[in-house]
Amino acid sequence: MIMTPKTKCRFCGADVTQTFVDLGMSPLCESYVSQDRLNQMEPFYPLHVKVCSNCFLVQLEEYVAPENIFSDYAYFSSYSDSWLAHAKAYTDKMIEQFGLDKDSFVVELASNDGYLLQYFVGRNIPVLGIEPASNVAVVAEEKGVPTLVKFFGRELAGELAEEGKKADLILGNNVLAQVPDLNSFVAGMKILLKPNGVITLEFPHLLRLVAENQFDTIYHEHFSYFSFLTTDHIFKAHGMKVFDVEEISTHGGSLRVYGCHQEDGSKPESSKVTALLEREKVAGCDKLEYYESFGEQVEKTKYQLLEFLIHAKKSGKTIVGYGAPGKGNTLLNYCGIRTDFIDYTVDRSPHKQGKFLPGTHIPIYHPDRITETRPDYVFILPWNLKDEIMQQMAHIRGWGGQFFVPIPSPTVFP
Numbered sequence: 001m002i003m004t005p006k007t008k009c010r011f012c013g014a015d016v017t018q019t020f021v022d023l024g025m026s027p028l029c030e031s032y033v034s035q036d037r038l039n040q041m042e043p044f045y046p047l048h049v050k051v052c053s054n055c056f057l058v059q060l061e062e063y064v065a066p067e068n069i070f071s072d073y074a075y076f077s078s079y080s081d082s083w084l085a086h087a088k089a090y091t092d093k094m095i096e097q098f099g100l101d102k103d104s105f106v107v108e109l110a111s112n113d114g115y116l117l118q119y120f121v122g123r124n125i126p127v128l129g130i131e132p133a134s135n136v137a138v139v140a141e142e143k144g145v146p147t148l149v150k151f152f153g154r155e156l157a158g159e160l161a162e163e164g165k166k167a168d169l170i171l172g173n174n175v176l177a178q179v180p181d182l183n184s185f186v187a188g189m190k191i192l193l194k195p196n197g198v199i200t201l202e203f204p205h206l207l208r209l210v211a212e213n214q215f216d217t218i219y220h221e222h223f224s225y226f227s228f229l230t231t232d233h234i235f236k237a238h239g240m241k242v243f244d245v246e247e248i249s250t251h252g253g254s255l256r257v258y259g260c261h262q263e264d265g266s267k268p269e270s271s272k273v274t275a276l277l278e279r280e281k282v283a284g285c286d287k288l289e290y291y292e293s294f295g296e297q298v299e300k301t302k303y304q305l306l307e308f309l310i311h312a313k314k315s316g317k318t319i320v321g322y323g324a325p326g327k328g329n330t331l332l333n334y335c336g337i338r339t340d341f342i343d344y345t346v347d348r349s350p351h352k353q354g355k356f357l358p359g360t361h362i363p364i365y366h367p368d369r370i371t372e373t374r375p376d377y378v379f380i381l382p383w384n385l386k387d388e389i390m391q392q393m394a395h396i397r398g399w400g401g402q403f404f405v406p407i408p409s410p411t412v413f414p
């Protein structure tokens with residue numbers, strides 16, 4: 001019998017022993033390697049995800065301290081057109097729905113490069129960004145978005161509240177999963193929120209991760225994976241409630257949950273809340289069996305993907321990547337795909353160009369490289385942006401090039 005160290009649930013504190021999926025050893029997915037470091041060692045950590053059999057929070061142990069992950073983060077949100085459009089639409093909706101104006105105060109947790117708060121600033125609504133990665137925070141400040149370079153939790157929330165900086169709107173997009181001390185983070189939101197304030201959080205929906213086989217969205221930076229049921233429990237445990245929820249398309253299927261203080265009677269509960277809780281129960285999210293079969297499904301996908309790549313290479317085809325997202329690195333490392341299959345990848349972010357993917361050392365170039373080398377297949381790593389990318393790169397069809405997407409199952413788009 002293999003003994004693994006005991007871990008406690010990040011939310012409820014119970015022992016966590018049940019495997020959800022084990023993706024082996026992987027480097028940090030945002031640690032792009034520069035040319036001069038190619039011959040050096042890279043740290044690899046386990047990507048072994050478990051599920052708590054008490055509260056069903058799917059979680060990854062904190063193998064790497066967040067200070068080592070987030071202090072110099074290569075992800076600049078502003079390099080995706082569709083993500084910017086999403087941010088703009090969100091700000092318009094919030095301003096209208098909750099009547100935000102120059103007397104309101106909006107706080108974003110993990111505000112990245114100011115990609116979203118800039119739209120509130122443009123409408124003269126006071127904002128504060130909180131962002132632990134100093135290199136992206138600098139870019140935000142340049143856009144006129146005031147930014148605190150700190151980790152958010154009980155302590156910082158208490159300091160801000162004491163300075164009279166309580167918020168009408170607290171938002172966190174794709175941050176909840178990345179919080180190692182989940183309870184401190186959620187308690188902090190409660191402290192920072194005005195009595196009638198609103199919290200909105202967006203995060204990938206576990207129901208979609210399982211249904212659509214999105215195992216590559218698992219990486220060391222993502223400590224937790226939430227069903228709506230679990231999210232609802234967490235809000236309740238901290239004296240808050242979820243009063244509305246939307247299913248949105250970002251990151252392969254996310255939830256936007258709306259929370260407020262438990263005692264805030266001004267916000268009636270939407271029927272969408274009960275409907276989604278019910279749907280998750282029907283799917284089995286409150287039973288351990290639901291989580292047990294995922295690993296097998298992931299292994300099957302790996303075999304199919306490798307079969308396709310081996311067949312393509314044996315037939316003399318050339319394959320290149322598009323994009324250098326974190327999810328690509330989980331996929332490539334788990335499947336053992338290096339330059340033996342993919343000659344190179346490209347990315348629009350100049351911060352990634354000239355570097356190499358962590359672990360696999362696939363080089364990253366400017367997208368023009370694809371037009372120069374005319375490959376047979378373009379392997380789209382950020383499959384959640386596939387429509388946008390296939391449109392941008394439609395000209396590859398001119399030389400008979402085809403798109404390939406690995407998730408939910410390996411598929412060629414002629």
Ligand SMILES: [Zn+2]
Pocket residue numbers: 009010011012013014052053054055056057
């Ligand atoms: Zn638990």
